[in-house]
Every structure is written in structure tokens, then in C-alpha cells.
Amino acid sequence: xxxxxEFKTAFCTRYEEMLVESKExxxxxxxxxxxxxxxxxxGKEYGGExxxxxxxxAGAYARLEKHSRECVLCSFVKNxxxxxxxxxxxxxxx
Numbered sequence: 001x002x003x004x005x006e007f008k009t010a011f012c013t014r015y016e017e018m019l020v021e022s023k024e025x026x027x028x029x030x031x032x033x034x035x036x037x038x039x040x041x042x043g044k045e046y047g048g049e050x051x052x053x054x055x056x057x058a059g060a061y062a063r064l065e066k067h068s069r070e071c072v073l074c075s076f077v078k079n080x081x082x083x084x085x086x087x088x089x090x091x092x093x094x
Contacts, residue, residue, distance in 0.1 A: 012073045015064070022060040029053035 032053055036046050068074045 011077050012071055015067060015071065015074050018060070018064040018067055022057065022064045025053070025057040025060040029057045 029050070033050055035041075036050060068078060
């Protein structure tokens with residue numbers, strides 16, 4: 001899973017930074033999990049490493065979610081997006 005996407009929200013630089021951190025943690029966990037599986041590696045050492053990488057991703061994602069709820073700017077953008085989506089759906093039904 002190789003990806004060089006750059007995320008740009010243009011609203012909150014901290015959110016952008018945290019999004020990249022979360023993406024990188026997910027890619028590290030996924031890449032290592034695939035390598036362990038492909039090589040048929042087993043044992044507590046590999047299991048522990050995968051659990052640590054999974055926890056790193058879960059923590060990064062949880063921090064991102066928390067930020068998006070607590071940041072005034074992120075909350076505003078999120079609510080604005082919800083309103084636009086709702087209006088779009090209503091216009092397609094009518």
C-alpha cells in the first residue's frame with residue numbers, strides 16, 4: 001500500500017498534520033502486517049510488534065478525531081459540510 005497523497009484541508013494546519021500522522025501510522029502497520037504474513041513469521045515478538053503498530057495508529061486516529069471535535073475551526077467546517085450535504089440530498093429528492 002504505497003501512497004504519496006498529500007492532504008490539504010486549507011482550513012486547519014494542525015488537522016492536516018494529524019491526518020498525515022494517522023495515515024503514516026496506518027501505512028506502517030499495514031506494511032509490516034503484510035510483510036509478517038507474506039514471510040510466514042510467527043511468535044510473540046512479531047505479534048507484539050504488530051500490536052504496538054496498531055496501537056500507534058489507533059492513538060493517532062483517536063487524537064485526530066478528538067481534535068476535529070474540539071477545534072472550533074474544524075467543527076465549523078464539519079457542520080458546514082453536513083448542512084451542504086443535507087441540502088444537496090433534499091434538492092435531489094425534490
